Amino acid sequence: MDLGIAGRRAIVCASSRGLGRACAEALAAEGVDVVLNGRDAARLEATASAIRAKTGARVTAVAADLCTEEGRERLLAACPEPDILVNNNGGPPPGRFEDWDHARWLSALEANLLAPVLLIRGVVGGMRARRFGRIVNVTSAMVKAPHPAMGLSTAARSALTAVCKGLSKEVARDNVTINNLLPERFDTDRQRMMAELRARSGGVSLEQAYAEMASSIAAGRLGAPAELGAACAWLCSAHAGYVSGQNLQLDGGSYPGVL
Secondary structure (H helix, E strand, O other): OOOOOOOOOOOOOOOOOOOHHHHHHHHHHOOOEEEEEEEEHHHHHHHHHHHHHOOOOEEEEEEOOOOOHHHHHHHHHHHOOOOOOEOOOOOOOOOOHHHHHHHHHHHHHHHHHHHHHEEEHHHHHHHHHHHEEEEEEEHHHHHOOOOOHHHHHHHHHHHHHHHHHHHHHHHHHHOOOEEEEEEEEEHHHHHHHHHHHHHHHOOOOHHHHHHHHHHHOOOEEEEEEEEHHHHHHHHHHHOOOOOOOOEEEEOOOOOOOOO
């Protein structure tokens, strides 16, 4: 299927690796000009070079910390009129409620609520004026199925979900959509970190920790980042203009609820 977005411009946040990179690759494969973002300049440029070689797309690398005003301004300066914004950022580590002090709450909110909200604020007006915009937030399955150890992530990302749901109703008339991807157990560096934590705390091997994670998913496996990238690309497509304010779960069929 031709997604109808060749020649469009996209900003993909935290895209030097993992799920962000998968989103960037999927958009580049559709002929989108992509601005990558990350804090490690060397890794970011290596990713940009790899995506250029693989897709032939125009790819720009912008090293910037999304949690700072200067970083966000640098990113928007590199692509002042984006058609697509993919919000993504590293989540806070798991932990215990009693250990989360004021500083840790603020850090989580800065990274997973304020940074994406302020980037949306910076681009949505232009999208509305040009009558095309696709905003996709990569959040977490914990938004709909909270776990006590992931409270920092759940709180910040649930707030982002609520803000964007309200905004989506206002901007839909201008062909601007806002949707969320809710991943669970994807085979990324972050998942490896979680497996290593489980192995250390539970006294099991890394392989056993991975097997336990896979068994917790109805599909019996971890998700491939490219699967999430493909879903992101479709939500950014010309065909998805009637889909907005939604939370698409990518969890191998594991969510136990109906809604």
